[in-house]
Amino acid sequence: MAGNLFVFSLCLLLTLEAMFVISEESKDDSKSKNEKSGRLKIETYYHIRVEVREALMGAESSKIFEKKGDDDTIKKSLLRAIREVDTDRDKVLSKSELNKHMNRTISRDLHEEIDREFELHDLNKDRLITFKEFDTAIPQEGDKHFDAGERPYYERMFKYADQDKNGGLGRAEFLGFLKPEEVDHMHKAFAEQFMVGIDSNNDSIITFEEYIKDMYKNDVMRDKTKPFKVNETAEHYVNMKHRFEHIYDQNRNGELDIHEFVDWIMNPVRARINEAVDHMMHEFDANNDTMITRDEVIRKWRFFAIRPEDAEDEYYDEIKHTEL
Secondary structure (H helix, E strand, O other): OOOOHHHHHHHHHHHHHHOOOOOHHHHOOOHHHHHHHHHHHHHHHHHHHHHHHHHHHOOOHHHHHHOOOOHHHHHHHHHHHHHHHOOOOOOEEEHHHHHHHHHHHHHHHHHHHHHHHHHHHOOOOOOOEOHHHHHHOOOHHHOOOOOHHHHHHHHHHHHHHOOOOOOOEOHHHHHHHHOHHHOHHHHHHHHHHHHOOOOOOOOOOEEHHHHHHHHHHOOOOOOOOOOOOOOOOOHHHHHHHHHHHHHHOOOOOOEEOHHHHHHHHHHHHHHHHHHHHHHHHHHHOOOOOOEEEHHHHHHOHHHOOOOHHHHHHHHHHHHHHHHO
16 A cells, blocks of 8 residues: 555554543543544554564564464564574563664554555566556555545655656656655655644644644544643643654744654654664563563563454453563
């Protein structure tokens, strides 16, 4: 599903920030709102584990955990990945080893994905992909590339990616088109396109009011039929205000220009490997020595074996275990 890859990427990057938004209306403990909140937490719980698993083992290799099969085979696959991480062969995984390994794994997966997508869309096999080819190539598994209303967005991004202006994208340019967050010269173009949905008065500046409305727009518990209202004393609101004023707004002028906006939306991309390493350390480093032994990983191997259909049960089981 090439067409929606980079739209999905950014939505996922901002999900963790937006999911903690709780509006005034969410104080009502109705069954419907509690169910929505619970689903969001379960989805996040599942995706974090999958991201750590894929960063460690690679997207294809990690699929073995999605299958119900021989536990010994799964453990052997995990051991092979651990051996690759342990470059100094001391049977201990350091944060540095994990970071380097996950960088290599994610980079390899990225380029393998781009190779597959390039072959799929290069219909005449001339090593260039025109927008028409991208638009008309048969999507995998029946997925649509994009809805009709999204076409202008994709056309603009295609033109940004076409660095030599020859009307077609080579492999490196195609990488920038599908994964703009991975290519430096595409960051500004990507930000400009995404900014449109937040910049309500189209002045190329994001105020705190525009930022906070966008965050609350993604609040699954807010009653969209009621006027927009926030609790300015709520912890979530205070935390977002602090981030906006002291992290995102680098020149402290009360608003984000395009350069500050780029940093805001790209920082989660840059930090994702560090976060995956931190999740591993939190989960497996039982003695808090910032090192993980092979035994510590194998002992809790089921952390990686989460499946979509089992995520809800495992999430609530973990909560019960934590509360005991």
